[in-house]
Amino acid sequence: MVSPLTLLKPSRFLLTRSFVGESFPTRCILIYSGIHYDALAFSFIPSVSEADITVFQLEPPGEPAYAGILQGAKEMAGKLKEAGYNVDTATFNIVCEQCGRGFIGEKEAIKHAESTGHTAFGQIPAEEDG
Numbered sequence: 001m002v003s004p005l006t007l008l009k010p011s012r013f014l015l016t017r018s019f020v021g022e023s024f025p026t027r028c029i030l031i032y033s034g035i036h037y038d039a040l041a042f043s044f045i046p047s048v049s050e051a052d053i054t055v056f057q058l059e060p061p062g063e064p065a066y067a068g069i070l071q072g073a074k075e076m077a078g079k080l081k082e083a084g085y086n087v088d089t090a091t092f093n094i095v096c097e098q099c100g101r102g103f104i105g106e107k108e109a110i111k112h113a114e115s116t117g118h119t120a121f122g123q124i125p126a127e128e129d130g
Contacts, residue, residue, distance in 0.1 A: 026055050027066060029073050031080065034087035040073050093124040 029040035041052035056066045080086065089106045096103070096112060097120040103109045109121050 025059065026057055028055055029070065031073070031077060033080075033085055034089055040069070040076075042069060087123070094121050095124050096120070097122050 030037045031040060039054045041049075041054050042056070043049075043052050045051045056069050058066050091105055094103050094106070094109045095101070096109070096116075096118050098118040099116070101112065102124065103112060113119060113121075
């Protein structure tokens with residue numbers, strides 16, 4: 001079964017829906033950090049990930065109700081933004097783990113990789129920026 005995706009980007013509170021105009025009974029919600037995607041899961045039993053719900057019914061009798069899930073996802077995206085979950089790859093601080101040199105943004109890191117052959121990079125945590 002194909003389920004359209006709803007994408008939340010905490011950095012901009014962007015809400016995007018795929019398959020707009022199509023009629024699908026279900027939807028999945030993804031949270032995008034700027035680097036990777038995480039599927040939103042509703043946990044009836046938090047200690048049992050196999051019981052998580054990641055495909056939501058748009059219309060009743062779907063449980064939990066999609067409108068409530070979407071509202072909760074938007075609130076969570078706000079909390080993730082406040083916690084620094086989002087990454088702007090154009091401006092984040094990155095370090096070459098092979099030589100220790102620091103860069104601002106992925107473009108500088110790519111140039112360094114191309115000129116040196118270095119391939120191991122890591123993000124410098126915000127408290128170490130500056």
